[in-house]
Structures are given as structure tokens and as C-alpha cells.
Amino acid sequence: MSTATDSGSRIDVRRVLRGAALPALLFTIWWAVFHFGWTDSVMFVPISKVWETAVRLSATGELWRSLGASLARDLAGFALGSTIGFGVGIALGLSRLLENLVGPTLHTIKQISLFAWIPLISVWFGLGDTAKVVFLSLAAFFPVVLNTFEGIRSVPRELIEVGRVFALTPAQMLRRVVLPAALPSIFNGVHLALIYAWLATLGAEYLLTSGIGIGNLLTDGREHLWMDQVLLGIVIVGFVGFTLNLIANHIEGRLLRWRGTSTGQY
Amino acid sequence: MSSLTIALPSIGEKQPARLLRWNDGLTRFALSWPFPLAVLLIWYVAAEYEWLPPQILPPPSMVASTFIDLVRTGELPENLWISMWRVLAGFAAGGLGGLALGVLMGLSPTAKDYLYPTFRLIAQVPSIGWLPLLMMLVGIGEALKIILISKAAFVPIALNTYKGLQGVSTRFIEVARVYRFTRWQLLSKVVFPAALPQVWNGIRYGLTHAWLALVAVELLASSEGLGFMIVYGRQLYQLDVVLAAVVVVGAIGFALDKILALIEQRLLRWRTDGF
Numbered sequence: 001m002s003t004a005t006d007s008g009s010r011i012d013v014r015r016v017l018r019g020a021a022l023p024a025l026l027f028t029i030w031w032a033v034f035h036f037g038w039t040d041s042v043m044f045v046p047i048s049k050v051w052e053t054a055v056r057l058s059a060t061g062e063l064w065r066s067l068g069a070s071l072a073r074d075l076a077g078f079a080l081g082s083t084i085g086f087g088v089g090i091a092l093g094l095s096r097l098l099e100n101l102v103g104p105t106l107h108t109i110k111q112i113s114l115f116a117w118i119p120l121i122s123v124w125f126g127l128g129d130t131a132k133v134v135f136l137s138l139a140a141f142f143p144v145v146l147n148t149f150e151g152i153r154s155v156p157r158e159l160i161e162v163g164r165v166f167a168l169t170p171a172q173m174l175r176r177v178v179l180p181a182a183l184p185s186i187f188n189g190v191h192l193a194l195i196y197a198w199l200a201t202l203g204a205e206y207l208l209t210s211g212i213g214i215g216n217l218l219t220d221g222r223e224h225l226w227m228d229q230v231l232l233g234i235v236i237v238g239f240v241g242f243t244l245n246l247i248a249n250h251i252e253g254r255l256l257r258w259r260g261t262s263t264g265q266y
Numbered sequence: 267m268s269s270l271t272i273a274l275p276s277i278g279e280k281q282p283a284r285l286l287r288w289n290d291g292l293t294r295f296a297l298s299w300p301f302p303l304a305v306l307l308i309w310y311v312a313a314e315y316e317w318l319p320p321q322i323l324p325p326p327s328m329v330a331s332t333f334i335d336l337v338r339t340g341e342l343p344e345n346l347w348i349s350m351w352r353v354l355a356g357f358a359a360g361g362l363g364g365l366a367l368g369v370l371m372g373l374s375p376t377a378k379d380y381l382y383p384t385f386r387l388i389a390q391v392p393s394i395g396w397l398p399l400l401m402m403l404v405g406i407g408e409a410l411k412i413i414l415i416s417k418a419a420f421v422p423i424a425l426n427t428y429k430g431l432q433g434v435s436t437r438f439i440e441v442a443r444v445y446r447f448t449r450w451q452l453l454s455k456v457v458f459p460a461a462l463p464q465v466w467n468g469i470r471y472g473l474t475h476a477w478l479a480l481v482a483v484e485l486l487a488s489s490e491g492l493g494f495m496i497v498y499g500r501q502l503y504q505l506d507v508v509l510a511a512v513v514v515v516g517a518i519g520f521a522l523d524k525i526l527a528l529i530e531q532r533l534l535r536w537r538t539d540g541f
């Protein structure tokens with residue numbers, strides 16, 4: 001999205017105002033509900049209360065402990081799952097025999113909705129961090145393995161032939177020709193894995209309830225009917241997802257810079 | 267790894283291409299069996315010699331007989347039906363809403379200016395992030411499931427529809443101008459067909475996400491459905507029930523995906539006919 005910063009350094013005020021109209025309307029309604037006392041339901045808390053909760057929880061450190069625990073889990077599972085996925089994806093991409101042997105099974109297992117694994121994992125690995133990291137690895141594994149495989153398979157034939165002409169060794173061929181050509185697809189998989197791992201972190205924390213984390217903060221808030229804490233949790237979940245996405249986009253942009261700008265416009 | 271030959275489609279110069287493809291398919295089919303069979307064998311041996319207690323790993327035969335029992339008693343079909351109904355209702359509601367929003371934002375820059383930032387804000391939080399909030403607002407009834415599944419389907423469909431319409435090449439539109447198409451002709455003959463592949467992509471993602479959300483919500487807040495069967499079996503340490511239900515979850519996911527792929531083949535046939 002380089003075009004946005006090049007030509008759009010002058011912010012279009014009208015568009016920003018239009019974009020803010022709907023949120024402003026919703027916030028006004030939220031505010032008015034309290035100001036005029038239209039409801040006394042415990043479900044509705046004033047906006048100020050959410051802020052107070054944020055300040056209180058960050059002062060006691062609970063917020064940071066939860067966030068730290070969730071992020072540590074998220075990254076551990078993501079790293080483990082995507083590394084294994086990368087290895088398996090390369091193996092499947094390079095060997096047609098392996099692809100035929102393992103590919104169909106992998107494609108079938110992939111169809112099992114991610115969260116259905118949690119009860120099984122809880123029996124096999126308990127409710128602690130091990131189980132959560134195993135589940136997160138599973139979530140990160142599938143997008144990486146499939147995209148790595150597809151990336152390698154769609155390396156243009158001409159590139160391989162050029163490599164042959166230069167009499168590259170298999171290791172050179174892999175490192176200099178195959179992997180760079182497959183990189184966009186591989187990165188796509190890693191990016192998806194990052195999104196799925198965060199989704200799975202929440203799911204694991206809801207369902208494997210031992211320990212702390214943002215998911216536990218949310219569950220806790222719901223059980224005690226603390227709407228302020230639930231809303232705060234949702235904002236944090238969104239913010240973390242957004243930040244992870246931003247980091248991935250940034251790294252992707254840097255890593256794939258050699259491809260030139262032509263693809264960046266789509 | 268003796269030599270690094272990227273497996274490329276073999277060029278059948280000697281044999282007729284069709285026969286070669288058929289042969290290829292047969293080989294692929296034959297090769298797809300050893301691996302799952304080996305896993306099944308290890309599972310069987312591990313359970314037979316009780317390397318792991320049956321509460322942790324029930325033998326495959328037990329899972330199979332449990333599966334048959336669950337079908338015969340009607341427990342499985344009943345829960346399956348409930349889950350299917352939920353996912354289809356939620357997917358239909360969320361999908362139609364997503365298409366409507368996507369078309370609106372794709373065709374009208376003004377509507378896009380007003381709606382897109384808020385849409386992105388909502389989309390930033392994964393579906394199951396909304397679950398505790400929704401549980402507080404609407405309880406754990408049927409409404410919760412439908413709303414959550416709708417949200418899961420809504421986001422990818424709205425986003426892909428919008429991007430698909432945005433991405434229609436201006437060259438196509440210029441050609442249509444040359445032919446003096448009316449606005450409706452332009453939309454129905456040029457813009458919508460050109461955007462269809464990406465819109466369809468969104469629909470496939472939407473269905474996958476809806477199925478994912480269904481299982482999550484049924485695991486967390488339900489007293490019937492496939493997800494509930496899994497939780498229930500887990501609580502009673504009946505892993506045979508859990509595994510049977512997990513297999514069904516996989517089979518349904520597989521079937522839903524296949525159905526959409528088949529429709530896609532028909533719907534987008536014109537794309538390949540040109541070549």
C-alpha cells in the first residue's frame with residue numbers, strides 16, 4: 001500500500017469525517033442511554049467505566065499479566081506449528097511420492113473444524129499450557145503446510161530449467177531458486193497462521209480454563225456480569241489482532257521488496 | 267533426496283494424454299491409502315496391547331461400533347440435523363448481509379466512506395472474541411448461535427465482495443462504455459461477472475468460518491448439536507463418542523467444501539472455456 005503514503009500525504013478530511021460518523025453516532029447513543037437513564041440493566045455500563053476498569057486492571061498488573069501470558073502462548077504455538085508446517089510443506093513440495101502418500105490424508109484432516117480438537121487435546125495433554133500450545137501449533141500448522149506446498153509446486157518451470165543450466169546442486173537449487181520463488185505463497189501461509197493462532201489462543205483459553213490470559217479475562221467478566229471487563233477484553237483482542245496483522249504486513253513488504261512494486265498495487 | 271526434481275506434470279508424448287491422466291489418477295488413489303492405513307494399524311496395535319488406557323485411546327473398533335450405535339439410536343442424526351440447521355441459517359443470514367454490504371460499498375464510494383472504517387473495526391475482532399459479549403446480551407439460546415455464525419460468514423463475504431467489485435478492470439468498463447451499455451447492463455454483464463471469482467472466494471471462506479464458529483459456540487454454550495456431543499463425551503471420558511463426533515465434523519466440513527467447489531466449477535465455467 002505504498003500509494004497511500006505517496007500520493008495521500010494530504011489527508012482527505014471529508015472521508016475521515018464520513019468514516020467517523022457511524023462510530024460517533026453509536027457512541028452518542030451509548031452515552032445518551034446513561035445520561036438520560038433509559039435503562040438500569042447491569043449489561044449497560046457507561047463508557048467511562050470501561051476506561052476506569054482499564055486503568056484499574058493495568059495498575060494492579062492483571063491486564064499485563066493476562067496479555068503477556070496470551071501473547072507468549074500465541075507466539076510459542078505459532079513458532080512451533082509454522083516451523084513444522086514449513087518442514088512438512090517443503091518435503092511434500094519436493095517429493096511427488098510423499099505428496100501422494102500424505103497429501104490426501106492431510107487434506108482430509110484439515111476439514112475437521114479446529115475447535116473440535118480441543119476436547120481430545122484436553123484428554124491427551126491436560127488443561128495446562130502444554131495442551132494450549134499443542135492446539136495453537138495445530139492451528140498454525142495447516143495454513144503453513146498447505147501454502148508452502150502450493151508455493152513450491154507453482155514455481156515456474158523456466159526457473160528450474162535455468163537452475164539446471166547453471167548446474168546448481170540440489171541445496172543451491174532449493175535455496176536460490178525454489179524457496180525465493182515460493183516465498184510469496186509461503187508468507188501468505190505464515191500470515192494466515194498468525195491470524196489463526198490468535199483465534200485459537202482465545203478458543204484455547206475459553207475451553208481450557210486453567211491459567212491466565214485475555215480469554216480468561218473475558219470469561220471471568222462474563223461469569224460475574226462485569227460488562228466493563230468484557231468490553232475491555234474485546235478491545236484488547238481486536239488491538240492485538242490488528243497489531244499482529246500490521247507487523248506481518250510490514251515484514252512481508254520488506255521481505256518481498258525484491259519482487260518490485262508492480263505486485264504491490266493489487 | 268537424491269536429486270531435486272520439482273515434480274512437474276509429466277509430458278505424455280508417447281501415450282495419449284487422456285490415458286496418462288487416468289493412469290495418474292489411479293496411482294494417486296492407490297498411494298493415498300498406505301499412510302492412513304498405517305496410522306489406523308498403529309492405533310489398533312496401541313489400543314490392543316493397551317499401551318495407553320482405553321479412556322485415553324479407545325480402539326478403532328470401539329469408535330466404529332459407537333458410531334453405529336449413535337446412528338441407530340438417532341442421537342447422531344438428531345444432533346447433526348440441529349448443527350446443520352444452525353450453520354445454514356447463520357450462513358444464509360450473514361452471507362446475504364455480507365453480499366449486500368459488499369455490493370453497496372463496492373458500487374458507491376460515498377457509502378464506502380461511511381461504512382468501511384466501522385466495518386474494519388468490527389472485523390478486527392475474531393468471531394469468538396464476541397462470544398462472551400453476546401452471551402451477556404442475548405443469553406445462550408438459539409439467537410446467540412445464529413448471530414455468531416452470521417458474523418463469522420459476514421466478514422469474509424462482505425470484504426471479498428467489496429474488493430472484487432473494486433478490482434474490476436477499468437478496461438472492461440471502458441469497453442462497455444464504447445458499446446453504450448446502460449447502467450444495469452454494465453453491472454449485470456460486466457461488473458458482476460468480473461467480480462464473481464473473488465466474491466465466490468469470499469463465500470467459500472464464509473462457509474468455512476461459519477462451520478468453525480458453529481463448533482466453537484456449540485462447545486461453549488449448547489445443550490445439543492455436534493459440538494455438544496463432543497463436550498458431553500469428553501465430560502464422561504467417553505472418547506469413543508468424542509472421536510465419532512469429530513469424524514462427523516470433519517466429514518461435514520469436507521462435504522460443504524466439496525459442494526461449493528462443484529458449484530464453482532459450474533458457475534465459473536466460462537473462465538476455462540476461453541482457453
